[in-house]
Structures are given as structure tokens and as C-alpha cells.
Amino acid sequence: MPEFKTYLQAGYPALYVQTLEPSRAIATLSQQVVEAQGISFVWDLQNGVVTQSNGEKIPNQADPNAALQCFSDFPENAVLFVWNFHHFLHSIEIIQAIQNGLDDWKSKGQCLVVLAPEVKIPVELERVFTLMEFELPDREALQSIFSDVAASAALPMPEETGRILDAAKGLTTFEAENAFALSALDSKPFSVSTISSQKAQMVKKNASIDILESCDRFETLGGLAQLKTFALQIAPSPLARGLLLLGVPGCGKSHFAKALGGELDVPTLSLDFGRLFGSLVGQSEARIRQALAVADAMAPCVLMIDEIDKGLSGTGSSPQSDGGVGSRIFGAFLTWLNDHTSQVFVVATTNNISQLPAEFLRAERWDGIFFVDLPTREEREAILKIHAVTYGITLSDLPDMSAWSGAEIKSLCRISAMAGTTLKEAARYVVPLSRSMGEKLKTLRDWAKSRTIPASIPAMPERTRKIAARITEN
Numbered sequence: 428m429p430e431f432k433t434y435l436q437a438g439y440p441a442l443y444v445q446t447l448e449p450s451r452a453i454a455t456l457s458q459q460v461v462e463a464q465g466i467s468f469v470w471d472l473q474n475g476v477v478t479q480s481n482g483e484k485i486p487n488q489a490d491p492n493a494a495l496q497c498f499s500d501f502p503e504n505a506v507l508f509v510w511n512f513h514h515f516l517h518s519i520e521i522i523q524a525i526q527n528g529l530d531d532w533k534s535k536g537q538c539l540v541v542l543a544p545e546v547k548i549p550v551e552l553e554r555v556f557t558l559m560e561f562e563l564p565d566r567e568a569l570q571s572i573f574s575d576v577a578a579s580a581a582l583p584m585p586e587e588t589g590r591i592l593d594a595a596k597g598l599t600t601f602e603a604e605n606a607f608a609l610s611a612l613d614s615k616p617f618s619v620s621t622i623s624s625q626k627a628q629m630v631k632k633n634a635s636i637d638i639l640e641s642c643d644r645f646e647t648l649g650g651l652a653q654l655k656t657f658a659l660q661i662a663p664s665p666l667a668r669g670l671l672l673l674g675v676p677g678c679g680k681s682h683f684a685k686a687l688g689g690e691l692d693v694p695t696l697s698l699d700f701g702r703l704f705g706s707l708v709g710q711s712e713a714r715i716r717q718a719l720a721v722a723d724a725m726a727p728c729v730l731m732i733d734e735i736d737k738g739l740s741g742t743g744s745s746p747q748s749d750g751g752v753g754s755r756i757f758g759a760f761l762t763w764l765n766d767h768t769s770q771v772f773v774v775a776t777t778n779n780i781s782q783l784p785a786e787f788l789r790a791e792r793w794d795g796i797f798f799v800d801l802p803t804r805e806e807r808e809a810i811l812k813i814h815a816v817t818y819g820i821t822l823s824d825l826p827d828m829s830a831w832s833g834a835e836i837k838s839l840c841r842i843s844a845m846a847g848t849t850l851k852e853a854a855r856y857v858v859p860l861s862r863s864m865g866e867k868l869k870t871l872r873d874w875a876k877s878r879t880i881p882a883s884i885p886a887m888p889e890r891t892r893k894i895a896a897r898i899t900e901n
């Protein structure tokens with residue numbers, strides 16, 4: 428993307444700069460205005476128009492429309508930075524003033540620069556503005572903020588400076604200054620965890636994304652060996668994108684997604700597609716972009732999108748039902764999944780492929796599409812052991828649990844613990860879902876057979892298993 432200065436030199440009359448830090452953006456960009464032989468003015472609703480170099484106020488220009496009118500009387504190569512102007516951009520007076528002013532500004536080499544945290548341009552002006560992004564402070568900038576804070580607290584730079592700067596990535600200058608200052612007051616100054624917890628606030632402020640506090644590990648999840656091994660192998664690679672888990676309900680897909688973060692020792696974020704819908708049309712698209720930007724900033728992390736099909740079911744996204752918001756959200760997500768360079772490893776789960784758009788299931792979208800089937804016999808034993816320990820029950824008098832899911836084995840243990848009965852007695856109160864799922868399960872398996880990778884190491888056929896057992900016994 429060309430530099431800001433280049434746009435000015437090329438005579439662009441209207442730029443839209445997306446930034447969370449308007450004042451830092453103005454300070455940085457106005458230097459480029461000087462380099463391009465221009466002169467900067469800044470408008471905000473309270474102060475009106477101010478000459479950037481000397482702070483001189485131009486009287487009576489607090490009204491946004493008046494500010495645009497007077498801009499036309501400015502000298503050649505003037506640049507007017509307007510702050511919070513996106514709130515006025517949709518009024519007809521402003522739209523007209525920009526449309527009318529444009530040719531004049533262009534002929535004089537002037538440029539109107541809107542600074543806003545999100546892109547909200549009325550359709551009449553969509554082709555008028557050129558979009559630019561003003562990036563958050565980079566590592567070097569964070570380092571200089573950090574050393575300023577350390578110096579003013581009269582503390583030496585800690586050995587862990589590198590990790591502290593990593594943890595602060597994604598914060599604005601203002602947030603980073605505050606987080607560094609707060610961590611300077613730690614009993615052992617500058618702990619990484621203080622900065623990480625400040626950063627977690629960024630997630631909490633985003634309505635469609637959560638940070639999962641509990642960090643289970645793989646030892647709490649029985650079976651799924653092939654999936655576990657593959658995920659651990661690829662997730663640390665900068666090339667990794669993520670996995671799609673398809674499967675039978677209650678077999679550990681969500682549990683896997685939550686435990687992967689614990690296993691990799693990175694935070695797990697959860698993005699709820701369902702919550703992205705139901706809001707105003709344009710907003711949901713802006714929201715997914717914001718949510719993904721938060722995930723980028725939290726990297727390295729695992730991003731779980733549980734029951735991704737739920738986002739679409741019920742809306743049956745189409746131009747008729749919801750103006751195609753569903754497909755556009757999915758589109759925005761898939762583009763990000765393809766292009767993102769941050770260490771965000773996505774784990775999406777679904778029980779229902781029929782709700783998902785076909786492009787979603789294309790194998791090259793993901794590093795792997797895994798099928799999580801009912802646990803094999805060995806896996807059932809492992810799952811039973813895990814939950815028997817959790818609920819403190821002894822393993823004797825076992826019921827037949829073939830075609831049971833992990834969730835059902837867990838609930839068996841819980842019932843047995845609550846009722847104080849043997850597992851066999853408790854089994855009367857568990858009705859395995861697979862019994863009622865018969866035909867559906869077959870369709871799912873057939874679909875999965877040729878398109879997905881089994882999450883478990885395939886079970887040995889019963890006869891082979893018996894022979895193998897006899898050999899090991901001898």
C-alpha cells in the first residue's frame with residue numbers, strides 16, 4: 428500500500444484513515460504533510476479548526492459543515508485532518524459539501540483526511556474516499572514507550588523485555604503506556620502476566636469474542652490420538668491456519684478445542700458466530716473484522732469457533748432472508764483464514780455439514796478436516812478412566828457401552844457418583860444418542876469417509892484385536 432505522503436503528492440483529495448489512535452495518527456501523518464510541502468489543519472467538534480503547527484484556532488468553525496466550507500478557502504496543499512467525523516459523514520449536508528468541494532480541493536492539491544476507528548462510509552462517498560490503515564505501534568515503538576516508562580520509574584530494563592514487548596503487541600500507545608506503568612508497580616516489576624491481563628481486557632470489550640480462562644490439557648481428553656498428534660505438530664508453525672472438526676455430538680470436539688490452548692500454553696479465545704448475527708446489517712461485517720483483529724493482536728493463540736454451523740442455521744443466509752449477511756460474514760472469515768499471517772490457530776467445530784456453505788468444506792481452506800466419531804473400545808476405556816478419577820468412583824461391574832459417546836460415559840460416571848450406585852445400575856439412566864441417530868449417523872459417516880481424516884487411530888477389527896491380545900499375553 429502506498430505511503431500517506433504518496434497519496435498527497437498524487438493529489439488525492441479525500442482519504443479515510445482507519446485508526447484507534449487519531450492523535451498519534453495526526454502527529455505521525457502531519458510530518459509527512461510537511462515532507463510533501465503541505466500544511467496541516469486539524470478539526471474536532473470542540474476546538475473547531477486549528478493550525479497544526481502553532482495551535483492557532485480559526486474562529487467559529489466548530490460546526491462540521493462550516494469546517495468543510497472554510498477548507499475551500501485554505502491555501503494550496505492544505506490537509507485537513509478531521510476527528511470523529513464518521514459520525515457526521517452520513518448527513519446529507521456533509522455528503523453534499525464533500526461532493527461539491529472535491530474538484531476544488533483536488534485542483535488545489537488539498538486533502539480531507541477522516542480519522543475513524545471503523546470504516547463507515549455512506550454509499551455516495553464510497554468511491555470518493557481512499558482507505559488507509561494506520562497501524563498500531565510496532566515493536567520498535569513499543570520498545571521506546573517501554574524504555575520511557577522504565578526510565579521514569581527509575582527501573583532497569585528487565586531481562587524479559589522481549590517477552591514483555593510480545594505481550595504488549597496489539598495495544599495502542601495509550602494502552603501500552605498504561606499497562607507498562609501498571610506492571611512497574613508489580614512486586615517484582617514488569618511481569619509479563621500483568622501486561623497480558625491488561626490485553627485480555629481488549630477481548631472482554633469485544634462483544635462476540637471471549638477468552639476462556641480454564642485451561643484443560645490433552646490428558647483430560649481420552650482417545651483422538653491422530654488429531655492430537657497432528658495438531659501439536661502443525662500448530663506452532665507460522666504457516667498453520669487451523670482445523671475443522673466434524674462429528675458426532677458429545678465426542679469431544681469442543682473439549683479438544685479448549686484443551687489445545689492449554690497444551691500449547693497459549694490463550695484460547697472463543698468466537699461466537701451466532702452472536703455476530705441479528706445486529707444491523709453493515710455492523711455484523713464490521714464486527715467480524717474487529718473480532719478477527721482482536722484475535723490477531725492476541726496471537727499466539729487458539730481461536731475456537733464452536734458449532735460454526737449455528738451461525739447460519741435459522742438464518743438460512745440468502746439475499747432474501749438476511750440480505751446475505753451470513754454469507755458475507757463467512758466470506759470475510761474465509762478471506763482472513765486464508766490471508767492472516769498472525770499465529771492464530773483456528774479450531775472450528777460442527778455437528779452438521781448440511782448447514783455449511785460448500786466453499787467452507789473445501790479441503791485446502793484448512794490444514795485438516797477431521798472426523799470425530801464415537802470412541803473406539805480402547806478410547807472408551809481411556810475416557811471412563813478419566814471421568815472415574817474425576818468423580819471418584821471405582822471401576823467394577825461395567826455396563827456395555829458400545830456406541831456411547833464420551834459425553835454419555837461422563838454422565839454415567841456422574842450419575843453413579845451422585846446416586847452412589849454401580850456403573851451398571853447407573854447405565855439405566857443413560858440413553859445413548861446414537862440409538863436415535865441411526866440413519867443420520869450413517870449419512871454423516873458416509874460423507875466423512877471420503878472427505879475427512881479420522882481423529883482416532885482406527886480401531887482394530889474385533890478378531891484382530893483378540894489375536895493381538897493373545898500374542899501380547901503370551
Ligand SMILES: Nc1ncnc2c1ncn2[C@@H]1O[C@H](COP(=O)(O)OP(=O)(O)O)[C@@H](O)[C@H]1O
Nearest residue numbers: 647648649676677678679680681682810833834
Ligand atoms: N474423548 C473424551 N474424553 C474425555 N471426555 C470427553 C470425551 N468426549 C467427550 N467428553 C466429555 O463430554 C462432554 C461433551 O463433550 P464436547 O467436547 O462438548 O462434545 P462435542 O463438542 O463433540 O459435542 C464434555 O464434558 C467432555 O469432557
Ligand SMILES: [Mg+2]
Nearest residue numbers: 680681733776
Ligand atoms: Mg461441542
